[in-house]
Amino acid sequence: MDPIRQNLPVLLDGLRLTIQYSIVAIILMVVIGLVAALMRLSAVAPLRWIATAYVEIFRSTPLLVQLFFIVLGLPAILPVNHWFGQLTYPILAAALTLSLNEGAYVTEIIRAGILGVDRGQKEAAQSIAMNGFQTMRYIVLPQAFKRMIPPLVNQAAQTIKDTSLLAPVGIAELVYKGEIVIAETFASFAIWGLIAALYFVLIFSLSKFSSYLERRLQVDKR
């Protein structure tokens, strides 16, 4: 019997879930990161404090511990399973925790990108009467975005790898399905090898896509 061929549908289903969690987390981490970065650069001190606390807390504790704490720990003191549903809560909580964790790193990437734009650009925008929002939206962020692409793609790759930490808290994805298959077939070497290969293909194509994107932006706009 060929354990790989026989169990391929199960593993591909795991891959589909991994891709879904990755897409959700990558979109959310950018949204969260943008908001938190703007808060960190805000003139309003309490906004800066909140954003800084968020970044430091999520960067200074392991993602796996954060997942255990929120997915499995929180239901012990709050009826969250009741509020959101026994099956829904772990999925929601895990996806959100992952997004918040990655978002803390994205915050720093976006903040550095914004600070990297020459101060004269902002002053020129102010001198033609743009307000803070217009200056960010039309002048600073478009210039910051280009230099943020490589580190953001890096972080996206990290996020894909980090979805594997959803398995230990009981969320079905590629690693989780792999463990089930191995428990039935004992084909440890072949299955883990295949899982590694699937992650590789996923992340390698992402990095290829990003170099393509960078080349395109280089040609279109400077």
Next chain:
Amino acid sequence: MINVKDLHKSFGHNEILKGISTHVAEKEVVVIIGPSGSGKSTFLRCLNGLETATSGEIEIAGMTLTDPKTNIHLLRQHVGMVFQQFNLFKHLTILENVTIGPRKVKKIAPAEANRVARELLAKVGLVGKEASYPDELSGGQQQRVAIARSLAMGPNVMLFDEPTSALDPEMVGEVLQVMKTLAIEGMTMMVVTHEMGFAREVGHRVIFMDDGLIVEEGAPQALFSYPQRNRTKSFLAKIL
């Protein structure tokens, strides 16, 4: 057009402007000279709110800048500024550099904004560069675009902070020529520059600043030929 009363500006404990008072009439062209670090840039930047005055009063283009109730964005529509380093928006074409203010701030329709921008680019001698990006242009061309970008907002006053200091010598003339044309058309202007030819020919008045204060001011010919204060004399001896 501009009225400044006892303007002070400090950065931390470091007082940079130590009580500046002056008046600029409509259509007047005032040239500011003075040693590096004397506060010329800080003074101009206070006039459009890029720096916040520590104390004193500034009236400009019919609004009181130092009144906290004044809408700074509305005020800046009437006060243009040209920087030493041009500061063109690097990610936008020349045409977009000139239209983005009118379009996003004044909500003018793209067709109309483009029409005005092309007129202004023609005025500063840059027909045919609309689709270029700033770093494809020479310094002199970039500075002329920067002037057009400011003019597109329809300002009543233009502030120039050493507009030719970052330029190669052969490009200084083309920028000064554009500024001269503006002056002749009746624009109220404050110009920080060490181009004495421009000061003599175009300036109505010269202000000499040193150490955060106006040391001496007067008509260009009088100030350059018969400076009264020793500090003015020694500064002029160095640059003339």
